[in-house]
Structure formats: C-alpha cells, structure tokens
Amino acid sequence: MTAKLIKGPEVAAAIRKQIAEELPVLKEKTGEVPGLSVILIGEDPASKAYVGNKEKTSKELGFFSEVHRLPVETTQEELLALIDRLNRDEKIHGILVQLPLPGHIDEKAVLDAIAVEKDVDGFHPINVGNLMVGDDCFIPCTPHGCMKMLEYIGFDLKGKNAVVVGRSNIVGKPVSLLLLQQHATVTICHSRTTDLGAVTREADVLVVAVGKPNMITGDMIKPGAVVIDVGINRVGDKLVGDVEFESASQVASYITPVPGGVGPMTITMLMLNTLESFKRKHGLK
Ligand code: GUN
Numbered sequence: 001m002t003a004k005l006i007k008g009p010e011v012a013a014a015i016r017k018q019i020a021e022e023l024p025v026l027k028e029k030t031g032e033v034p035g036l037s038v039i040l041i042g043e044d045p046a047s048k049a050y051v052g053n054k055e056k057t058s059k060e061l062g063f064f065s066e067v068h069r070l071p072v073e074t075t076q077e078e079l080l081a082l083i084d085r086l087n088r089d090e091k092i093h094g095i096l097v098q099l100p101l102p103g104h105i106d107e108k109a110v111l112d113a114i115a116v117e118k119d120v121d122g123f124h125p126i127n128v129g130n131l132m133v134g135d136d137c138f139i140p141c142t143p144h145g146c147m148k149m150l151e152y153i154g155f156d157l158k159g160k161n162a163v164v165v166g167r168s169n170i171v172g173k174p175v176s177l178l179l180l181q182q183h184a185t186v187t188i189c190h191s192r193t194t195d196l197g198a199v200t201r202e203a204d205v206l207v208v209a210v211g212k213p214n215m216i217t218g219d220m221i222k223p224g225a226v227v228i229d230v231g232i233n234r235v236g237d238k239l240v241g242d243v244e245f246e247s248a249s250q251v252a253s254y255i256t257p258v259p260g261g262v263g264p265m266t267i268t269m270l271m272l273n274t275l276e277s278f279k280r281k282h283g284l285k
Helices: 008-030 045-061 076-087 107-113 125-133 141-152 172-181 196-200 263-281
Strands: 035-041 064-070 094-097 161-165 185-189 205-208 226-229 233-235 238-240
Touching: 008 045, 008 141, 008 263, 035 045, 035 076, 035 263, 045 064, 045 263, 064 076, 076 094, 076 107, 094 263, 125 172, 141 172, 141 226, 141 263, 161 172, 161 196, 172 185, 172 205, 185 196
Parallel strands: 035 064, 035 094, 161 185, 161 205, 205 226
Antiparallel strands: 233 238
C-alpha cells in the first residue's frame, strides 16, 4: 500500500476537542447548552445503532440530548405534532428525524416541517437552496465530514478536478456544491454515465457515494488522487466501501478506509451543526 489513510476517528476527535473547549465559554456567556432532539420511529437495527451513537456523543460533549423513540405505527399527524412542539422548545437547537421513515409517512412533509433554524441535517429545502447559492445554511453532515477530511490533510481544491460518483440529495449533490465553492472543477457521475472509468481517471479528488461494494477499482483512479469513500456496505460479515481498498490504495495518495473513514465524521458534524445553531440563536455568529 502506498496511500496514506485519512482516519475518520482522528479527524473527528480533533473537531470534538474544539467543541469541548468552546462549550464552557458559551455556557458561561449564555447560561445554556446546545440541545439536540432526535426522533426515531420503528425498530430498524441500523437506525437504532446510529441514534444510540448520536445520543452518546451529544451527552459526552455536554449537550442537552433527548431521543424520542416512537413505535412504527406512529401516524404522520403525531410526528408533525411532535416536530411542531420541538420547533417551539427553547432548549432545543437541533432536530433530527432519523431516516428512512416507515412507508405510511411522507418524508418530504416531515422534513419540510422542521424549523429551518433547527434543521441540523440540512435537509429542509430552504437550507438546500441556501447551500446552492452559497448563503449561510446547515451543511448536511456527511458531505460536511468529507470536506473536513480534505481540509485536515491540507488539500487545496482550487483548480483541481473533482469527480463525484453518486447524485443523491444526501451526499452526491451537496458535496458537489461544496467542492465547487472551493473552486474545484466538478463532474458528477451516476448510474447512466458512460465509461465511468474514463471520467474517474481524470479526478484529482474522487468522492464515491453510491452504495455498491467495491465498485471503483484501482485502475479507475489517477495515480496520486485523493479518494474519499462514503460507501458502507455489508458483505458477509465484513463492512466494505464503494471503493476496492486493496487496489485503490496502491494508486491513491490518500484514501479513507471503511470502516474508520467518513462514517465516524457524520455524527461529529451533527454536533458541529447543533453548536452552530446554538451560536446563531444567541447572536454569537
Ligand atoms: N439516515 C442515514 N443517514 C442519515 C442522516 O444523515 N440523517 C438522517 N436524518 N437520517 C439518516
């Protein structure tokens, strides 16, 4: 292997340390701490694990943290009523509804109901629009984490070719906009792209977020490229990324491993967004 690893736990720990140092100062100034409310509907094991980690991290940091664990039969009206209450709750600065939701609930109606100033996921259309035009907004946590990893290795994106594989609203589209804001030349690839390898081989930075195990192989990567692998796929009893690590790490200069790459960044970015919301509320931004 020649590539250096960009280790998610290491980058995340550095950011959490900054938050932990800032918190007592903010508490002293305002008499309050940031508050995060997470809503989980149903019993999906992966969602339960994610939410448990969010609760643990926010408590460890000294945030006010609450989780509403609701049964799968919860109606859309009940969920909207809870969101409405949290929108008006002074101790809550961030609201997150864990996705996916059960089929009988309209996801868009739910995300639209979260107050824009508490939408720490950055999924509300106003936040999405503000990201598009480069105004103040909450940056969705996973793309935010990818950008922090590039910042951590001191990678200057100006004038570089960035290729994003995947066009989801949660990762592909927002990360493309963030790379563009940093003056990269950005290409977005997806399932209909013809000759994917020809495009990815031009990338100085390659971000892959498609959810297909080992889809990008070393021969599709430009020597010396920085590779950010957002995929987390279960293959047998192992977790693997969207990038085939063995071959890619022979070619890339830096690569994020799976597990231990982008995954651990996401929760820390949620904490950073909640802190940001708290500061905005108190006029400290
Ligand atoms: N489910 C998987 N990832 C996410 C995320 O980033 N936010 C929310 N709300 N749900 C998710």
